[in-house]
Amino acid sequence: MEHIRNFCIIAHIDHGKSTLADRLLETTQTVTAREMQNQLLDNMDLERERGITIKSHAIQMNYVSNGTPYVLNLIDTPGHVDFSYEVSRSIAACEGALLIVDASQGIEAQTISNLYLAIEHNLEVIPVLNKIDLPGAMPEEVSDQIIDLLGCSREDIIHASAKEGIGITDILEAIIKRVPAPKGDPNEPLQAMIFDSVFNSYRGIEVYFRVFNGTMNKGDKVKFVNTGKTYEADEIGVLRLEHEPKKSIGAGNVGYLISGIKVAREVKVGDTITHVDRPTTRMVKGFEDVKPMVFAGIYPVDTTEFEELRSSMEKLQLNDASLVWEPETSAALGFGFRCGFLGMLHMEIIQERLEREFNMTVITTVPSVKFHAIKTDGKIIPVSAPSEMPDPTTISHIEEPYIRAQIITKSEYIGPVIALCIDKRGEIKNQVYLTSDRVELSFELPLAEIVFDFFDKLKTISRGYASLDYELTGYRQSHLVKLDIMLNGEKVDALSAIVHRDKAYDWGKRLCEKLKELLPRQMFEIAIQAAIGTKIIARETVKALRKNVLAKCYGGDISRKRKLLEKQKKGKKRMRQVGNVEIPQEAFMAVLKLD
């Protein structure tokens, strides 16, 4: 056990985590250069394209230091606020962390919150200044930030360039020397923690775990404490580049378990694995049931593809237990699903995976958070879709979730960032200068306000020099109203939204304007109205189509023209009809594009 080191990497997007991981694998000869693909650990296409790690993974390396062989387990962590719980579990599985900071960028909010998590879990943090070779590198300044944060000495900071292979051996040596060996007793009852799972279409769910105490042997009867389910450890092993089956995995080590589990929901990140015969009395601390924060409807663009969408969603759920959904019906969109996501990125990822992996084109409706409608009799009704809002006359008030947001930015952008947060109904709570030109701002904000385009706006106003982290703080009473959109007097349920009353007029007006742009002219005039209850608060008109006729139709035109019209007809088939109005799919996404 004294020759095992478990560590993770904490880094902001683009600060070079994946490249560094690649170099470590190369240097320890875990992969040969030929096997090396860039960013090996991110093996979903989507991850590679976005340059971010969506799901965490793990890999084991062998490294000889001063003649002694060591086993290094690198546990990869996702780098987005949507997945902060998963990060906390990965961190809990380690004794050390590499803190990677881009020498030209400095520390970002996400990094800090993950760093705090690591410190909370008593991880030994090894700071690494990456991209030291870049012309824009400011090693002195960024080192100052790191020293401020960690209270370490300047000598503790390793200078590296993952891209150029500089400093890689220093990092490996530091892991051996500075990260403590795991503690634990291989003879105690089995106590292991699930930190991740991956769906394998041939073998079911692979469970990744870290053993704290005891030993797991092949063939053991094991129990997942939280779900109470028991399994046989059909195959256990360690995660090399390929899976390497083993007879046993002892305390301090990291491994995988395959036991024919078919449903991802049975495998909860953070759950404790123990033996059925000799169970541990100590559950691993920190387990949480992950709860979705953002809700939206997902509908097939082509209504006949509902069943196909259902089976795609089921398959997605197999390897993404955090995705929850139930069937939902919309008058405008037909049959679809109400889905819960960890955050907006998670929602985008699900949508993209549906498109790429399952070839489904979908309409996503207005994202919503979970509101609480407090009825006059005191009953709390959770509302995660406008359609679930009870009759206003039966409600005493509505509450909405609030978050505490940490934003780190350059001092020159403080003004615009504060203005943005205030516009989003936020209150500034704290302002701390990390260095002379980097500042950490804390806000309390309604979650609903950051669900839409907050992050994009933040990036724009700060020219990319702002990072965001947030956590849910609780519910607060708010003056919220349900805003409906009507086309020629018919309500379009899929366009309804719950918004703050002060913003309802502006929202209604802009949505009507956007819809006017997106609705094609039809054979009659279309009235677009926004309403709160029966009160119309905004109106736009799409004038009737005045011309759709080609001038010439002679011998050579007939075929071409017929094809053109058939194509137009196909296009119309993808539209939805409310009353007599045909609505293109983009119109349902209009809310996401309000600026």
Next chain:
Amino acid sequence: MVQAICRELELRCHEIRTPLETIYFGGGTPSLLSGSQLEMIMHAITTHFQVVKQAEITLEANPEDCTNEKLAIFKQLGINRLSLGVQSFENSLLQFSNRAHSTHQAIKAIEAIQSVAFFTMTVDLMFGFPSLPMAQWEKTLDQFLIFDIPHVSVYGLTIEDRTVFGNWSRKNKMQRINDEDHALQFAKAHDILTHAGYRHYEISNYAKEGHESKHNASYWSGKAYLGVGPAAHSFDGGYIRRENVRNNARYTAAMEKNQPAYTEEHLSATQRMNEQVMTGLRTSKGIDAAALHFTFGKNLLLDHEPIIQWLAEQNFISLDGSKLCLTNKGMHLADEIALKLFYDD
């Protein structure tokens, strides 16, 4: 090229088995051909096809080509209908659309043609230019009426991608006329011309009684036609459409080897029905749902009942038994209406 065309006429003469009722020289500027070239083609036609006695033989001509000598040749070859690409009686618009002729030349050509009693005539007029105010369009129409020409095609300018206008429009060098103004000019032509005794017998065509183009009418009614020359289209009257290669060199090379140079499109019954709905709706005769039902086994009135009801209520179409015609209001939206009546394949 002329040789190649004559070769193609010979090669494909079996495609039309009935005597030719109409012959049309068009697509480009056939009036540029010399007398002997035209004669070669006419000779090939009469050698390989039967032609009915009163056949309508049309030639598209540019005003600048309508000299007395040329007209004499046209007459001698049996051409009895000239289609004159006038486009406009506004010099600025003629320049804008890169026409070689002037208003003056157009008028001279019209007068020259009319002095030969043998010919009947049609002209093209265009509206919908970004720089054509309504008053000018009216003036063009009035100018046209002075000559008492029995047939006129009236086209709205269509700006298509990958054309000079398309490029201009894309680069904002040219404004597009808005749909309202386009519709108003279309309606103005209808008012002025029908008032003057022309029948609006197809979306873009007006004629005095008995002067309708037989040739074009055969496209709309689904008769067989053979098109020869590069990029020419043919239809067998049933379910096959053919399109010749566009490239001149490839076309002549194929003809030299006695090989046809077309691609074929085989239509399904649904596609044929859709075509007939589309072309039929454009004509004043409209479409006969009973006849379509008989031919294709599909009952338009039943299958599209709600939309047909609505179109009739809104005065886009008029319904008379099984016959369905566009109203004046409906003509502006002919394509929109056609596609609502289309069947899925």
